[in-house]
Amino acid sequence: MPLELAVEMRNITKIYPENNLRANDEVDFLLRKGEIHCLAGENGAGKTTLMKVLYGLEDHEGGTIRIRGNQQDISSPLVANRLGIGMVHQHFMLVEDFTVSQNVLMGIEPRKHGLIYDRKKADTLVNEVIGHHHFSIEANMLVRNLTVGQKQQVEIIKMLYRDVDILILDEPTAVLTEQEIESLFSTLKQLAQKGKSLILITHKLQEIKAISDRVSVMRQGKMLDTYETEEVDERQISALMMGKSISLSIEHGKKNTESRPVIEGRQITVLRQGQQRPLLNALSFTAYSGEILGFAGVSGNGLGVLEAVLGGFIPIYDGKVLHNGEDITNIGTALLRKQGLAYVPSDRLKVGSALKASVQENIIVGESGSFRKNGFIDQKKVTRHTNDLLERYSAKATAQMPIGTLSGGNIQKVILAREIERYQDYIVFSEPTWGLDIASSQFVYEQIASLRDKGAAVILISSSLDEILTIADRIIVLYRGTRVASFVGDEARNLSKEEIGEYMLGIRRQGAAHA
Amino acid sequence: MLDRKPHQSRRILPTLRSSAGSFLILLIALAGVVVLSLLLSKTPAKTLRYFFLGPLQNTYYFGNMLTSAIPLIFGGLGVSLAMRSGNFNLGGEGQIYSGALVTTLCAIYFAPLGLLGALLALCIGASVAGGLAGLSGFFRMKWNTSELITSFLISNAVVLVVNYLIAGPFMDPSTSLIATRKIPDSFRLSALLPPSNLSTALFFALVAVVAVHIYLYKTKSGYELRMTGLNSRFAKYGGINTKKFIVLPMFLSGFLYGLGGGFAIYGTYFSTIKEFSSGMGWNGLAVALIAKSRPSAVIPAALFFAYIEAGARSAMLHSDVTFEIAAIVQSIIFFFISSEVLLTLFEKKRREL
């Protein structure tokens, strides 16, 4: 059987100017006709971006795309549709108040007398396609009454109706139940047998093994390689997704006998309306003084939620958070700050700073009152304080410039300066070196280590295993909001990244509870 | 380290750039005046001469023009404060009007208290207006209802209620106007520029500008207000009580409008005449939009508006056009003033990478 290429993407580069991010860095991607091909990688690896380029939702700075051998310029989803490419998005693009037919036929509705919607004909046409693929829905059902799995079927039919033979599915199983996933997979296999070529964007290892013919792994905007699925196992894929360790050496702390628990989480459970699984599931942990406690996990498994809980942004449904023995559960950010919260957030642009405000205005947030003289803010004092901090933290900036004009690394330094100056006995870091260069990252780690040496209880939340392994003294792994493993001291250092990666990806689970 | 330029000049260029959009819109407005005159007047040159030069030709016209700028300054400050916190106060009409009425009535009632009474009346009047705006802020804080729409709706209803009160229970039967009784003579502010009606209220307006500027840029509360407006998630993260800064700025916003109404009474009208403040609320909004919510820019923006109205009045008196061309010019400004495209036309996206 000749191996025809349905899609050939070569040297695709996509840069997002707002944050100078190379989402795709000279990526090659080849899709054979009739195959099911998984595009794997962690969050932020660039998989969705690559597919958005293929579907015409994003333009690209470099590279070429060939569809069935012919070079194409895919400028919009309409063009993509015409070329036979369809995309089923992670978040459904359906109008709930309309019927299945109305949604499927949006833009190409059949008409009576030229103007009126021909409902009968529409339903017949759509039911035909539904029946052809043995789906459980009917054309005249209202979308709002469908289950999540059925809504996804509508999205698929929407594309199939338009005669696509290259179908992209973005994290299709994220919101499905086990049975729905089985049903979806059998559908996908049928489609492949009929000659359609499928791309599944996913980071779920078991599914990659279950459904795909080949898998391509991306990491940090680059395409690593493509493999025949039967020739690799889950561990190898996991290792590729996580990447090799960078050699940043930080001296690990020695266990201090005087250490005391500073922040304690007991059975923290966070729910969200509309989702079956809790976002955090009875999570318990203790952060001791003079120690760096690292939370590891793949994005979307509870790290962000934990950050929001520690920062006071979301309420917890059950459980407690204690600070030096005092109950601080659900008291809200303002009170947490008064209690001594110091916190470097993962989103430094939308949460950690106000881009249009000046550097000094960003620095004094939360303690503007202490710069007052006779009731008015002493600007000179603020500027002096800011300049002092800027120098100590080697940030290239001046006090009065809008912080939005600084590079990401310098913004992070300002935030670090602010939070570190403020800490009392504990400090939370979330994704502290995301988007930073090696030198800045090293600087950040040194700051964190010195905090620990001074006796602070440091909580480090990071989806980068490299980072956790570089500096954490103790590691807790989260998977689907649950604590699945913890490692202390030497135990952690002797483990390989691959092994910890397996916990992160849910392949392994620790038995008994660790400290 | 970066070059050390003098603090001043480094700030001027970006400020000019961001004002360029506003200037452009004002130029369009003035061009509109010219076009309208050419189209509607049989003597366009005369019309234009009276429009542009009329308000400046003698003390009477000039002074009156300054007088009409006063409520615009208060209103502009009020809306600016609200905008800085991320809120839209569209209830100016009702807030000025109700502030004026309540001030008048309290002034009459507190006559025996002298200066204290005058201040008290002013405060109460402004607080009622502030309360109306604060109510919108409350609805937004509690239930996320658009304060833009609720402030407008409340204002409309309030204007009707005040109309009723003036024409009904509080009407002064001794005058031919539909108006309340007059405030005590001792409460009247002294005239600054006779024979025009300009009073010392102008000083109070300027003081208000300084006060709001100091509040915004030199106090803790003002700082927290601004951070909430720039990025409410950041403000919350930093420990600022963002709920307070939805209600408080709206209240202060209405309070300033109410002061505008009160000072109009103390300085110019001396009693609340039916619909005397019609349009002032909207003009205050336009002033804030042109000034991009900067207190210091409110003064020239208010003067510009007052100038347009005075020019229209002068052209009307001496030529053959009608006063309402001012409304057309103002609407042109409104058309363009909220356009993202136009306002950022000259601003470069500067990011150090």
Next chain:
Amino acid sequence: MQFTIPILHSAVTIMTPLLLASMGGLFTELSGMLNIALEGLLLTGAFSSVVFTYYTGSMVLGTLLGIGCTMLLSAILASVTLNLKSNVFITGLAVNLFASGLTVVLSFYLFANKGVVVFDTIATLPLLGPPSLAKIPILGDIFIGHSLFVYLSWLLLGLSYIVLYRTPFGFRVRATGLHPEALSTLGMRPDRYRFASFLISGFTCGLGGALLTLNLGAFVPNITAGKGWIALVVIFLGNKTPIGLLIAAFIFGLADAFSNFAQGALNIPSDFILAIPYLFTLLAMVGSSIYAKKKGAIES
């Protein structure tokens, strides 16, 4: 009680401009835009229709030209809002301000009169109604004997229903308001349908405004007196459906007709009655916010 029939009859005509304005506003509302320019568009329609009728001698031509002017204004509104990315509330205010200023200015320029301008040469609006139908007891008295505008408005309401619920164009307008990405991910542009909705509102307001002035044969400054705002209330009260619009518009028309007859007989000041729509809308808005909040997810 002998006033009931005349009041109901009067209500049918009075509610028509309101119904027409709200019909147009329904389209913009369903496409996701808060259109407060209905007031200014009605006023524009009122003024331009009567003036063109006066100059051309023909009501039909005058109305058509009046509608044309109003649609032009709505096109400008749509363009400034959508293409120049402006705040739709502020541009709507601009339209209202513009219309109220321009009508006075032109009135003065053309007729040297800033107040009520009476056009003697304009005939009274012909009332339609075959005598056979007029003889039907009660219903005949109420519904027969109105001008063409009234019957046209019913037709247009039916048409609106068909367009919104039975044509692809209507689906897309509604999709624009409900979930614009459903359109954009299929390569269609939601802004196109918003623009079209503004034009439709220009059309209906032009027609509705024409009725106001041609009914009188005169132009009265501020003849719309808040009807554009009440149209928004009608849309909300009518739950954004054509049938709801009809009922809500009728209720307001009835209230208006009643107050005309009962002037002086009741003690409620007219100002308070005029304030009711605003207070109503306020309550409706706060109410729906509370409801939305109770339904929503945990705040993050």
